[in-house]
Amino acid sequence: MGDLDADAYHPGSKEDFDRLYRTAYPRVYRTLAAILADPGAAEDCVQDAFVQAFQAWNRWRPDAPAEAWVHRIAVNRAISYRRSAKLRQVGEVLRRLGRPPHPPDPAEQATRPDLLKALRSLPPKLAAAIVLRHYHGYSNREIGAALGVSERTVGTRLRQAGERLRAVLEPTFSLGISPAFPSDNRESYAED
Secondary structure, eight states, rough: OOOOGGGGGOOOOOHHHHHHHHHHHHHHEEEHHHSOOOHHHHHHHHHHHHHHHTTTTTGTTTTSSHHHHHHHHHHHHHHHHHHHHHHHHHHHHHHTTTTTOOOOOOOHHHHHHHHHHHHHHHHHHHHHHHHHHTTTTOOOHHHHHHHHHHHHHHHHHHHHHHHHHHHHHHHHHHHOOOOSSOOOOOOOSSSS
């Protein structure tokens, strides 16, 4: 999955931070791109997160995986960005009026648009848990370390995210097939 071995990095080592940046950057970017729905904003947030991580690198504690630590910083940055996004939306709409839409991101074209739309409708904390699990293969422990929450909270967030995604996507994937048995629509199988 990633270089989550805490022994692999040493606080304050510029070489180790450079290595962390090279290995973690693609995964952190994909996480934020899935959460934010805006490749440019994801890029900005990832850069901000790595600058913040570099400034705190000599204070990083090796008892926590370095990549999870950077993910936590980046997800928090994305959450802050989404909170302030409502204010920017008005400016974006005005800026885009009269301009043709930009070509879609190739990475986004490779993923089902309905799934991305549903994922982006989730609150950032739920979206982050889903992305870290299903896009990056993190365990609940690793997700907890990345988000700064307990494994139990991770499980709750994954369950809530799954329920919300199912509710949004079920109509999209419904085949409209009638029940096999007329009694399937009944609340009880007891005799009438």
